[in-house]
Amino acid sequence: DAGVIQSPRHEVTEMGQEVTLRCKPISGHNSLFWYRQTMMRGLELLIYFNNNVPIDDSGMPEDRFSAKMPNASFSTLKIQPSEPRDSAVYFCASIPPGIVDEQFFGPGTRLTVL
Amino acid sequence: QKEVEQNSGPLSVPEGAIASLNCTYSDRGSQSFFWYRQYSGKSPELIMSIYSNGDKEDGRFTAQLNKASQYVSLLIRDSQPSDSATYLCAVRAGKSTFGDGTTLTVKP
Numbered sequence: 003d004a005g006v007i008q009s010p011r012h013e014v015t016e017m018g019q020e021v022t023l024r025c026k027p028i029s030g031h032n033s034l035f036w037y038r039q040t041m042m043r044g045l046e047l048l049i050y051f052n053n054n055v056p057i058d059d060s061g062m063p064e065d066r067f068s069a070k071m072p073n074a075s076f077s078t079l080k081i082q083p084s085e086p087r088d089s090a091v092y093f094c095a096s097i098p099p100g101i102v103d104e105q106f107f108g109p110g111t112r113l114t115v116l
Numbered sequence: 117q118k119e120v121e122q123n124s125g126p127l128s129v130p131e132g133a134i135a136s137l138n139c140t141y142s143d144r145g146s147q148s149f150f151w152y153r154q155y156s157g158k159s160p161e162l163i164m165s166i167y168s169n170g171d172k173e174d175g176r177f178t179a180q181l182n183k184a185s186q187y188v189s190l191l192i193r194d195s196q197p198s199d200s201a202t203y204l205c206a207v208r209a210g211k212s213t214f215g216d217g218t219t220l221t222v223k224p
Contacts, residue, residue, distance in 0.1 A: 035212075044216040045160070045204060058211055093159055104150075105212065107159035 004028070006108035008094050014114045020082040023111045026075055027096030035105060036069055036079050037093040045093070051077065084115045119143060120207050122215035131224050135192040139205030139215055142186065148208035149181055151190045153201045154217065160204055164190060195222040 095105040152160035
């Protein structure tokens with residue numbers, strides 16, 4: 003079975019540009035999480051969805067960040083406009099219904115904002 | 117105070133030794149506790165979960181939980197060079213909060 007799929011794997015953009023990160027959770031999983039990882043701040047939860055509905059977006063840094071989950075198999079994280087301090091690895095993770103154990107992480111998107 | 121704190125590391129142990137990783141948390145309502153391993157440039161992967169006080173063993177790994185002290189630890193016995201990675205403690209009280217991680221190096 004395919005794991006969590008993220009695209010692109012690497013993104014280099016210039017300050018002020020719009021960036022869209024994509025995630026396809028594992029089929030059948032009903033909760034999806036977006037994380038950001040930096041050396042300075044570690045792994046931070048940005049937002050999570052349950053059954054496509056945003057449950058907690060308190061980790062979203064500011065209005066420049068937005069996330070959507072239009073259906074059970076796709077989610078996006080958008081940054082507009084991007085800034086150099088947004089440079090990080092962004093992970094998407096999913097878990098199946100009724101399971102409180104393992105979060106299955108995608109390979110991550112390494113974002114560099116110049 | 118951070119919600120989840122780990123010993124800062126880095127931690128270096130010789131091959132075959134026991135590696136001890138520690139984590140404290142601030143939310144007494146936390147119910148679920150996890151240890152993830154993250155190799156450099158890779159994503160985190162779950163290695164242990166623990167929900168009740170005491171020890172839980174899985175192969176060379178033992179997780180220990182003490183809710184009264186708000187403390188969770190991970191012991192790795194017979195450490196191998198392949199155990200060299202960053203270990204992340206995660207605590208769930210609704211949503212999961214991760215510690216900053218402890219980098220372990222096992223020297224042959």
